[in-house]
Amino acid sequence: MKRRVAITGFGLISSLGDSPSLFHQQLCEGKNGLGQIVEYEAQGFEPQPGGRVVSFAAETYLKGRPLRPLDRTGKLFAAAAKLALESSGWTAEYLATHDIGVVLGTMFGSMHTISHFDRQSLVEGPSCVSPMDFSNTVINSAAAQTAIWHKLRGINSTIASGATSGLMAIGYAADLIQCGQQMAVLAGGADEFCFEAFCGLERAGLLCGPASKGGCAVPFDGRRTGMALAEAGALLALEDWDSAQARGASVLGEIRGHANAYNAAWNQAGRGPEAIIRAMQCALEDAKLSPSAIDCISASANGSVADDRNEARAIGTVFNHGVALTAIKSMIGETLGAAGVLQSIDFLETMRNLTLPGIMGLEQVDRELVPLNFCRQPTFISAQAALISSLGFDGHACSLIITSPQLA
């Protein structure tokens, strides 16, 4: 008998705030968390929309010890973890008697630290690099730094699968709980905004580009040209269902099922929705729910021309075309490792507030898309179950199903 997985807390650091309820409220108000990325003009990159968490001050959350050992990804994750720990209701006594696991999903991890370290060695010589920086060049550094900061001694793992990493980290953590490896896990994702990531995505032609040249990062819109890169850290506190009940925890939701799929033919002509369909169907199967039991879908769509189209086709294939569909990345951008986790947090708040955010900026739904119930405006909804979808840029897809704790 599989154990059930309860969500008992959440925490986030994003360009739309650090409080789940405020985050959700701002999404429902259609607030835009993106700014203009102007600082790479010297390298030849025109200003374009992007989402830095400009106001983030790690010392607000992580007090009493020097922060120098953490790089920005580490700070985003450790700060969001602090908020998730507070929200979970795990008492000092609980934490002292339970080993809490940490699972981080990240696409680029410490890429900026790695590159900086290497360049310093090239310019100043290998004996001039910082040992502290070296310790952060491992991709598991953010998860490890978070464990060190918060004294979390359980399984500490890092998942890298591109932009699906955060959602896959939640699935991985849910598996650890389901098979009894761990009773409680903080799981989520983080990616910092850095030049190296920006440069990679821009040169690969995946960013939306300057608005003055028609750049548009609105999901499913006919004008869309690509994504807006952003940063965030976000986590869920996951817990064995029975032990959460036993301690009288307030349960926000349940991880009901999840699945990942890969399309090996992704780079060939005719790359289609096949992997996304398979991830969605397998997640439903894992959750033992029929497509009609899903009340709303939070799409991965970020303004990418091909991926948004494939995702719409997949949804149209698996679900009734009337299922409420939202996408939040025109407001918070593509936060890579944190993306699926932010979508999950948004849905937990949607269940609480009975309002599904609209797809901000969606004016002209792409005519080539399968006709779906694209929610342009905030929509009243009494949702019991959602499918959270996350797509990578390499032909892989992850789907996670979250249900209300009341749903039988």
Added chain:
Amino acid sequence: MIRSASVAVTGLGIVSSIGTGRRQFWDALLAGCSGFSRVKSFDTRDYSVHVGAEISDFYPEDYVLELQPAMIGRTSQLAIAASRLALQDGALDLADIDGDRVGVCVGTTSGEPHYIERFDDQYVQGCTEQAGQELLRGYPCHVVPFNIAKELGLGGEVMMIPTACAAGNYAIAHACDLLCAGKADFMLAGGADSFSRITYTGFARLGAIAPHVCQPFDRNRKGMIPGEGAAILLLERRELALARGARIYCEVAGYGLSCDAHHMTAAHPEGEGAARAIKIALAQSNIRPDGVDYISAHGTGTPTNDRLETIAVKKAFGTHAYKVPMSSVKSMLGHTMGAASAIEAAVCALAITYGCIPPTMHWQSGDSDCDLDYVPNTARKHEVKVAMNNAYAFGGNNSSLVLAAYSRSGRQHQ
């Protein structure tokens, strides 16, 4: 926890500085061959150390048949080679099975470091106008398992677990959980890393690299030697392996993962986390400490690691620590980073299969801090029914994997 199914190891694919393929690798290991040589992949003029364990005779076009070898990084090339070798060794023809039921889970420390190193070269030379696309297409570490899946046409769960120097064990552990949960029928799981300037620079800066050889557990040990390699294990549920008549090297009996939550680069001074991982692994495998016949040590050859690892083993095994042979193949291969624990898991499988333990080479003199049986310098015939594979990483990520012999009359260790 009680496992719902048994996971069998049915294929081993290894690419290393002392040999490629199971047979060549194992023969070299038992003969005590070393893979150390002067670093060739970059100029070490400005460094105080110059030795590494690079692979000199690897030809990617022998293994990378569907993708273009030049379009993928060296770590992917090594990992694809190890995957093909594992499938071949396990006599599994992908044409006979549903590729969507085959997953890939790989561990690494650096992923594809050459892409970012090249970018950094261009950056400091002020010529990044054209550079950058490779930071998305080639560099992010998840491309390694994705390239395996692409090369072989696999569509199951594809995941990278970049938990540094313990990553191979983490990947194998997760693959076992997926198989037990029925989410895949076959998993290619292991680790891969290619020789990295960044890694070498960092360890050199820490003063952790030995000048000539790696001498784990020796009194005069001077450090580790960075290396490269890949190992992929073909894993499947026991009943499936039996049904298709596969050779079963051994089974994965269980695993234990823990975190020191102490310091990024220094292990816990009393080996607390490492000992806890061992205990969790034994409990999950339902094996008593004295049921373990061989320990494949992390054994990097740094003064601190070997001392603390010895403490942790004593803490977890009690008096049996003095009776169980424990060797480090890093004395021959150097530290292959994310590949290390996957290679060492393969070593455990081979030790179980052939009843022989590879030595800890270059061991000259005993140390009061390291006073266990490290199988010095000569391979030893020794029946191994249960082997434990220990690996530790930056960030205090500890891992212990238990591999156990399989016999048709039931698991031998019970």
